[in-house]
Amino acid sequence: MKGLNDLKNKKYIFTSKSINRIYNEKFSNPYVLEDGEIIKNFDNVKRIYSYLIENNVNRKDTIYGVGGGTVTDLIGFIGTTFKRGIKFEFYPTTLLAQVDAAIGGKNAIDYEGIKNIIGTFNIPDNVIIDPLTVISQKDENYREGIIEAFKVAIIDGNISLFLDNIEKLKKRNLGTIIDIIKYSVRVKLNIVSKDPFDDNLRRLLNLGHTLGHAFESFTGTSHGLSVGWGIKKEIELFGKNIDLKSKKLIIEFLENIIPEEILNKDVDMDKLKKYIVQDKKINSNNKIDIPIIEKIGKVDLKSFDSKDVVSLFT
Amino acid sequence: MKGLNDLKNKKYIFTSKSINRIYNEKFSNPYVLEDGEIIKNFDNVKRIYSYLIENNVNRKDTIYGVGGGTVTDLIGFIGTTFKRGIKFEFYPTTLLAQVDAAIGGKNAIDYEGIKNIIGTFNIPDNVIIDPLTVISQKDENYREGIIEAFKVAIIDGNISLFLDNIEKLKKRNLGTIIDIIKYSVRVKLNIVSKDPFDDNLRRLLNLGHTLGHAFESFTGTSHGLSVGWGIKKEIELFGKNIDLKSKKLIIEFLENIIPEEILNKDVDMDKLKKYIVQDKKINSNNKIDIPIIEKIGKVDLKSFDSKDVVSLFT
Numbered sequence: 001m002k003g004l005n006d007l008k009n010k011k012y013i014f015t016s017k018s019i020n021r022i023y024n025e026k027f028s029n030p031y032v033l034e035d036g037e038i039i040k041n042f043d044n045v046k047r048i049y050s051y052l053i054e055n056n057v058n059r060k061d062t063i064y065g066v067g068g069g070t071v072t073d074l075i076g077f078i079g080t081t082f083k084r085g086i087k088f089e090f091y092p093t094t095l096l097a098q099v100d101a102a103i104g105g106k107n108a109i110d111y112e113g114i115k116n117i118i119g120t121f122n123i124p125d126n127v128i129i130d131p132l133t134v135i136s137q138k139d140e141n142y143r144e145g146i147i148e149a150f151k152v153a154i155i156d157g158n159i160s161l162f163l164d165n166i167e168k169l170k171k172r173n174l175g176t177i178i179d180i181i182k183y184s185v186r187v188k189l190n191i192v193s194k195d196p197f198d199d200n201l202r203r204l205l206n207l208g209h210t211l212g213h214a215f216e217s218f219t220g221t222s223h224g225l226s227v228g229w230g231i232k233k234e235i236e237l238f239g240k241n242i243d244l245k246s247k248k249l250i251i252e253f254l255e256n257i258i259p260e261e262i263l264n265k266d267v268d269m270d271k272l273k274k275y276i277v278q279d280k281k282i283n284s285n286n287k288i289d290i291p292i293i294e295k296i297g298k299v300d301l302k303s304f305d306s307k308d309v310v311s312l313f314t
Numbered sequence: 315m316k317g318l319n320d321l322k323n324k325k326y327i328f329t330s331k332s333i334n335r336i337y338n339e340k341f342s343n344p345y346v347l348e349d350g351e352i353i354k355n356f357d358n359v360k361r362i363y364s365y366l367i368e369n370n371v372n373r374k375d376t377i378y379g380v381g382g383g384t385v386t387d388l389i390g391f392i393g394t395t396f397k398r399g400i401k402f403e404f405y406p407t408t409l410l411a412q413v414d415a416a417i418g419g420k421n422a423i424d425y426e427g428i429k430n431i432i433g434t435f436n437i438p439d440n441v442i443i444d445p446l447t448v449i450s451q452k453d454e455n456y457r458e459g460i461i462e463a464f465k466v467a468i469i470d471g472n473i474s475l476f477l478d479n480i481e482k483l484k485k486r487n488l489g490t491i492i493d494i495i496k497y498s499v500r501v502k503l504n505i506v507s508k509d510p511f512d513d514n515l516r517r518l519l520n521l522g523h524t525l526g527h528a529f530e531s532f533t534g535t536s537h538g539l540s541v542g543w544g545i546k547k548e549i550e551l552f553g554k555n556i557d558l559k560s561k562k563l564i565i566e567f568l569e570n571i572i573p574e575e576i577l578n579k580d581v582d583m584d585k586l587k588k589y590i591v592q593d594k595k596i597n598s599n600n601k602i603d604i605p606i607i608e609k610i611g612k613v614d615l616k617s618f619d620s621k622d623v624v625s626l627f628t
Binding site: 050060081084108111112114120197 | 394433
């Protein structure tokens with residue numbers, strides 16, 4: 001079985017403080033990053049380039065990103081751009097990264113406060129998922145991962161995997177976690193392989209993200225929970241044709257996983273607007289494609305005028 | 315006929331001071347960069363990202379790199395990484411960029427004094443070559459382009475295109491220039507299409523570059539002329555089995571194009587060493603593949619221990 005133990009004796013391990021605290025004995029001489037989104041900036045990128053230069057890292061060498069989505073996003077960007085591409089592998093250690101961030105070949109850093117605005121599409125040489133790492137996650141971060149996996153199930157259809165196992169999920173039953181990881185990765189890779197560069201089908205994965213990203217930037221709520229908020233809010237605003245049974249099942253599951261004070265958070269919609277305007281997916285005609293749920297297993301992209309979306313808030 | 319005139323009324327033109335001085339009336343509101351390699355740095359990259367953010371540039375927008383290889387290298391990197399890739403087109407205005415730098419999908423910036431150490435492989439949406447721009451080039455820069463085109467001919471075989479037209483070439487006969495551009499682009503694209511990521515065949519294009527790059531970094535001589543110096547030096551050091559007629563024709567042509575004080579420049583080989591050690595093409599086993607000329611039309615990669623290469627200088 002592949003897992004974090006493979007990393008013993010590997011050079012060029014990049015990980016976060018909190019992951020290093022738990023697994024330090026598995027890493028020899030890791031490069032330890034801070035925790036959180038804050039690492040995805042240019043100063044860090046330059047520091048790591050300098051470190052790779054100092055260590056004469058070459059095109060045939062491999063660097064390892066071990067941590068949550070912030071680590072894999074950053075190391076994917078470094079691995080793609082240093083010497084026009086060296087080898088890189090991911091060991092995602094959060095459920096969110098295992099089911100989403102580390103899968104599908106998107107990497108990025110942030111700039112001028114805009115998340116993921118600089119990056120590339122490039123697939124790592126390997127993604128090794130060690131589900132045991134999920135057990136030690138903080139509750140909130142674990143729930144983030146469930147939401148992103150559930151999002152995939154809304155698109156693909158198999159939400160019974162979630163609804164029928166909700167208590168096992170909450171207790172972090174390892175078998176259930178593995179089932180959910182396998183399912184989400186398979187569905188996501190299936191979508192990504194048909195549209196690697198985010199031109200059409202892949203945008204379905206943006207479900208809940210148009211409003212969710214804005215909510216995340218504005219309130220500082222964690223990504224996965226913000227997406228859950230976004231899924232609910234998008235249903236309320238755009239879901240006038242949604243199948244009512246689907247709506248009920250989705251909202252109930254979200255209420256079960258996301259703390260009430262987040263899911264029903266009142267935000268100043270007028271202030272939220274400006275974060276929507278910065279969305280990468282708005283095109284030059286000021287149109288934005290938003291995935292709209294018709295029913296579970298049937299999500300379609302609908303094109304909106306971004307001004308119309310914004311005006312919904314006023 | 316496509317050419318610089320197409321740029322009239324285009325937004326997001328990035329060009330260099332010297333090109334803007336000549337062609338300003340063809341550009342509306344261009345973003346004007348300094349001249350030379352100095353523009354390929356992170357501060358500039360960040361300034362341009364900020365400019366694109368300010369102007370709400372989106373994935374369906376196109377940015378235009380109009381200038382020599384430094385401009386196309388920089389804009390290729392920006393176009394690839396901003397919002398994980400927007401559209402970008404090149405209008406190379408130097409013979410060197412037309413036959414080499416703007417062709418083949420390599421982009422890059424420099425870091426810690428190491429040329430092209432950060433970059434990606436990514437093909438522009440369009441490369442428009444306007445051969446008239448070559449007429450206004452400085453003599454030295456024009457000759458750089460001839461050398462890179464000649465390098466391609468050594469690999470491919472058709473050097474008579476150069477030898478038979480040497481006087482026309484020197485007089486910048488437009489027909490001859492067009493013939494040489496067409497030939498070089500065709501041969502380069504043929505090689506690149508077989509090996510886009512520089513794993514094997516494409517490395518033949520590195521002919522003269524192992525020593526040439528080191529010479530360029532150390533002496534500050536322009537890229538194309540440094541490559542000419544490198545071709546000659548590599549023949550002297552590694553060419554014990556070269557066909558003698560080929561050697562004579564190559565050296566004579568180089569002597570005809572490159573000023574004597576550059577081609578025969580005495581450099582402190584001991585100091586040159588440290589620039590070779592930083593070569594991107596050295597792999598983790600400290601091997602370096604160097605293209606070795608057997609005869610015109612027959613160049614092969616030979617693997618050397620980088621220590622052996624370095625020891626040749628001492």
